[in-house]
Amino acid sequence: MSIPQNLKYSKDHExxxxxxxxxxxxxxxxxxxxxxxxxYIQLPQVGDRVEAGQQCGEIESTKSVSDLVAPVSGExxxxxxxxAEDPGAVNTDPYGTGWLFKVHIAEEPGDLLCADEYIAFAG
Incomplete structure (x- = not known):
């Protein structure tokens, strides 16, 4: 599994x-x-306030529907x-064209993981 070193990760896999x-x-x-x-992906709307660790959308696959959880609090x-046109981009390029939203960070939680910590967590 290729994990970019320059990103932070949540235990909810964002x-x-x-x-x-x-x-x-x-x-x-x-x-x-x-x-x-x-x-299918249901995203929050521009202007919505999200809270770290709280559901902010849903991701539907051929297998199931999963919550999309905000890794940080903000707008x-x-x-x-x-x-919306190509939800499969999260499968083919999750760290590039498959990005979901941008948030102005109000507060960054302290429990975000670096790449090596995420690899150990996700196994």
Whole structure:
């Protein structure tokens, strides 16, 4: 499993790339593989406030429906509009074109994992 070293990870299998108080969020390859073929993603809306560790959307695959959990608290400022047309991008490129949303970070939780910690956690 290829895990980018420059990202932070949640125990709910989301990743985030944070810079200057803005985080891009997606799901990890581990989560995408576990879900199977993703067919629909319900994202929060721009302007919504999300809380770290709380559900902010859903991801539907051919196997199941799973909660999308916010890895940080803050306000949603952008959505990956292309994901509605091609939700399978989270399977094929979860760390690139499969990103889900951007959030202005209000508070970053202390329980985010570095890549090596996530690898050990996810196994």
């Amino acid at each position: 990743w985030l790339a944070a810079e200057d108080g803005l985080a891009t969020v997606g799901i990890t390859q581990h989560a995408a593989d576990a879900l199977g073929d993703v067919i 949603i400022v952008a959505l990956n509009e292309a994901i």
